Amino acid sequence: MNRPKPDDYFKDWKEREALSEAMIPMIGKLYRESNVKIYIYGRSLINRSVIEIMKYHRAVRQVEKNELSEFETFPILEALIKLNLGSANIDLGKLAVKYMALEETVDVDQWVAEELSDFVGDEGVSLEQPQDVVLYGFGRIGRLMARLILEKTGGGELLRLRAIVVRKGKSPNDLVKRASLLRRDSVHGSFKGTIRVDEETNTLICNGSEVKVIYANSPSEINYNDYGIDKAIVVDNTGVWRDEAGLSQHLECTGVEKVLLTAPGKGDLKNIVFGINSNTIEDSDKIISAASCTTNAITPVLKVIMDKYGIKHGHVETVHSYTNDQNLIDNYHSGERRGRSAALNMVITETGAAKAVQKAVPELAGKLTGNAIRVPTPNVSMAILNLQLEKSITKEELNDYIREVALHSPLRQQIDYTNSPEVVSSDFVGNRKACIFDSRATIANDTSCVVYCWYDNEFGYSCQVMRCLEQISGIAYKTYP
Numbered sequence: 001m002n003r004p005k006p007d008d009y010f011k012d013w014k015e016r017e018a019l020s021e022a023m024i025p026m027i028g029k030l031y032r033e034s035n036v037k038i039y040i041y042g043r044s045l046i047n048r049s050v051i052e053i054m055k056y057h058r059a060v061r062q063v064e065k066n067e068l069s070e071f072e073t074f075p076i077l078e079a080l081i082k083l084n085l086g087s088a089n090i091d092l093g094k095l096a097v098k099y100m101a102l103e104e105t106v107d108v109d110q111w112v113a114e115e116l117s118d119f120v121g122d123e124g125v126s127l128e129q130p131q132d133v134v135l136y137g138f139g140r141i142g143r144l145m146a147r148l149i150l151e152k153t154g155g156g157e158l159l160r161l162r163a164i165v166v167r168k169g170k171s172p173n174d175l176v177k178r179a180s181l182l183r184r185d186s187v188h189g190s191f192k193g194t195i196r197v198d199e200e201t202n203t204l205i206c207n208g209s210e211v212k213v214i215y216a217n218s219p220s221e222i223n224y225n226d227y228g229i230d231k232a233i234v235v236d237n238t239g240v241w242r243d244e245a246g247l248s249q250h251l252e253c254t255g256v257e258k259v260l261l262t263a264p265g266k267g268d269l270k271n272i273v274f275g276i277n278s279n280t281i282e283d284s285d286k287i288i289s290a291a292s293c294t295t296n297a298i299t300p301v302l303k304v305i306m307d308k309y310g311i312k313h314g315h316v317e318t319v320h321s322y323t324n325d326q327n328l329i330d331n332y333h334s335g336e337r338r339g340r341s342a343a344l345n346m347v348i349t350e351t352g353a354a355k356a357v358q359k360a361v362p363e364l365a366g367k368l369t370g371n372a373i374r375v376p377t378p379n380v381s382m383a384i385l386n387l388q389l390e391k392s393i394t395k396e397e398l399n400d401y402i403r404e405v406a407l408h409s410p411l412r413q414q415i416d417y418t419n420s421p422e423v424v425s426s427d428f429v430g431n432r433k434a435c436i437f438d439s440r441a442t443i444a445n446d447t448s449c450v451v452y453c454w455y456d457n458e459f460g461y462s463c464q465v466m467r468c469l470e471q472i473s474g475i476a477y478k479t480y481p
Contacts, residue, residue, distance in 0.1 A: 019070035020053040026081050035154050036085050037477070038077070040068070040093035042412055042433070047151070047192055060093055072096045079112035088119050088478040095480065119478060130160040131473040132229045136219070136250065137237035138164050140324065141262050143182050144462040145235055145469075147191060150206050152466070158475055162229045163212040164204075165222065175199050175213055182206070187379045188430060188459060224255025231257040233473060235465070239263040247287045258286055258472055262465050264356055265289030271359040273299040274467040275414040275434070281471055290468045291360070293461035294318050294353035294372075297435040298383045299360050300414040301453055304405050305398075306363060310390030312447075316354045316370040320381040321425075321457060322347075326374060338374075347374040353383075380425040381457045383435070389447045398449060399439040406437060408481075413467065418454075428454045432463040 027045050030036040038045045040056045048056070053070075060068040073096045080090065099111060113120065133149055135142045142164065149161040164178075171177055176197055182204070183191045193207040204211045212227050224232055234250045236259060241247045243266040250259045265271050271291040272278050276299050281288060290296070298316055305311060322342035326333070333339030337347050354370025399419075406417035416433035421440055428436055434455060441452035455461070470476075 016054060016057075016070040017050060019074045020050045020057075023053060023070070023074065023077055024048075024050070026077055030081065030085070031154060034085050035087035035158070036080075037089045038080075039089060039091045040073070041091065041407070042416070044432075045092070057093075060097075068093055068096060072100055075108045076112060079109045080116075082109065083113060083116065083120050085116070085119050086121070086478070088480065090116070090119070090480045098481075116480060119480065127158060127474060130157055131475075132162045132224075132232040132255075133159055133469065133473075134162060134224065134229065134232045134234045134256075135164040135237060136234050137239075138166050138178060138181075139237055140458055141462055141465070142235075142237035143185070144188065144459055145237065145262070145465060146182060146206070146211075147188075148462055148466045149469075150193065150209060152470075153207070153209055156209075159470070159473060161206075161209055161211050162232065163214050163224070163227055165214045165216055167217055168215040175202060175204075178213060179204055219249040219253050222253050224253055227255075230255045233258045233260060233469065235260045235262060235469065237262045242266045242269075242289070244269055244287055251286055259288075260465070260469055260472065261287070261289040262461075263289065264292045264295065264352060271295070271356060272468055273360040273414075273434075274464045274471070275411050276300060276303055277360045278468065278471055281468075285472070288468070288472065290461075290465040291356055292353055293455065293457040294320070294351060294381070294383060295356040295360070296414075296461055296464045297381070297453055297455035297457075298353060298385060299357050300411050300434055301385065301402070301437060301451065302357060302364060302368075302387075303361050304402070304409075304411065304415070305385075305387065305389070305449075305451075306361070308391075308401060309393055311364065311367055312388040312390055313367045314369075314385060314387035316351075316368055317384045317386070318351050318353065318370065318372040318381060319384070320351075320372050320374050321377045321379050322374050342374060343376050345376070348372070349374055377425060379456060379458050380428050381455055382425070383453045383455065385449075385451045385453065387449050387451070389449060392446050393444050393449060395442050395444040398444050398451070399442055402437045402451075403439065414464075423454075425454065428456055429459070431456045431460050434460055434464050 027038045031046050041060050043056045045053060057068045057070055073092050076092055076096050135145055149159055152159060179195050179197045183195050196205040202213045214222060216222050232255055234256050242263055247259050250256050270288045272288050273291055273296050326338050326342035328343055329341045331339055340347060349372050351370050351372035354368040358365040403417050405411055406415045414434040416436040418436055419439045435453040438452040443450040
């Protein structure tokens with residue numbers, strides 16, 4: 001698998017372009033027929049374009065300090081397609097890097113078969129019947145969750161988006177407007193697929209999935225069995241109810257089995273940051289919260305720093321994009337300062353994320369303070385963690401440690417890593433990790449450190465919610481590595 005010397009860069013490009021194009025049907029076949037999802041260093045290759053696949057290969061240079069080429073990954077993918085694989089997540093990039101590191105030449109088909117022997121002939125993920133999912137509310141997070149669920153429908157035997165629940169709008173073409181908001185997004189771009197509107201049956205047909213639009217003012221008005229929906233998980237995106245009493249209204253509906261809240265839960269509700277305390281989810285839990293976007297962003301980094309260096313105390317300052325709760329221009333608002341124009345001002349506001357961390361990591365109870373500044377950007381936020389540690393540390397040591405965690409630990413879905421000197425917030429729109437550690441910005445002095453973590457407060461958070469949804473559905477993918 002020796003790549004040609006790039007004496008002719010254009011020729012090299014065209015050859016790699018052809019290989020990326022040839023990868024697409026193989027990646028699709030593995031996904032549709034075997035529910036095998038292919039990644040390159042955590043970046044999914046499902047439904048990606050030729051250029052996106054090529055960019056993902058080149059991006060490996062940032063983390064492995066050596067560019068990965070299609071000349072290395074293509075033979076590995078060819079070997080994968082020959083195996084009888086069960087449902088799994090497989091990182092093609094890491095497989096290729098491991099193969100290239102071998103000291104002697106080994107047949108690629110044989111090596112891949114041996115490396116993935118535990119995945120061959122294993123059915124992997126299986127459910128007795130597809131899990132019905134209902135989105136209650138269809139705002140920013142609701143629509144992104146719809147995109148994610150539809151993206152992960154695969155062969156249709158696992159998660160199925162069956163319905164969305166909204167209040168009837170004033171427009172006579174309400175259903176068309178709902179479909180348009182799903183189809184087009186000013187921040188995240190267009191929906192990857194097709195959407196057809198059936199106004200006679202109040203249905204959206206999205207990539208072949210039939211999604212009922214149910215109009216209701218409260219959960220008590222709905223019998224989901226009337227729509228052929230049973231044992232559903234309701235994902236409440238409204239934030240109207242955040243305690244057990246309020247969210248239990250969903251459980252009183254016929255056809256509902258569990259509820260997942262996309263906001264910080266109050267009282268005794270379990271607030272789950274996937275990857276940190278998701279192991280505490282039990283089959284008997286009927287209602288759980290996926291906490292907040294900021295809590296999901298800061299908790300993984302705080303946890304790994306605490307585990308290695310200890311944290312005496314710290315302050316979390318969130319620089320957060322404005323949200324729908326603020327006014328576009330100055331107008332009355334019940335909250336302090338939130339009535340001032342979000343598009344023109346930096347607005348100091350409160351955040352409960354610092355306190356909420358302790359629900360996921362009890363060892364940090366009482367050690368953190370926090371505040372937030374809303375800024376005139378529509379998406380992607382930053383958390384600045386100013387920490388006093390129990391051990392001395394240097395910038396290089398801390399960066400190397402977080403880089404290793406981001407690449408090779410069980411938290412690689414939660415923590416991303418960048419060492420680029422040029423990145424800005426818009427570069428992280430659509431990032432699927434809970435946070436992105438900016439190593440260039442790290443400050444360390446003896447037992448003090450300041451770290452900067454970017455996060456897509458909409459999509460990155462929705463991906464964390466999606467991981468919680470899969471777990472409570474009983475879906476646990478075998479993963480390589």
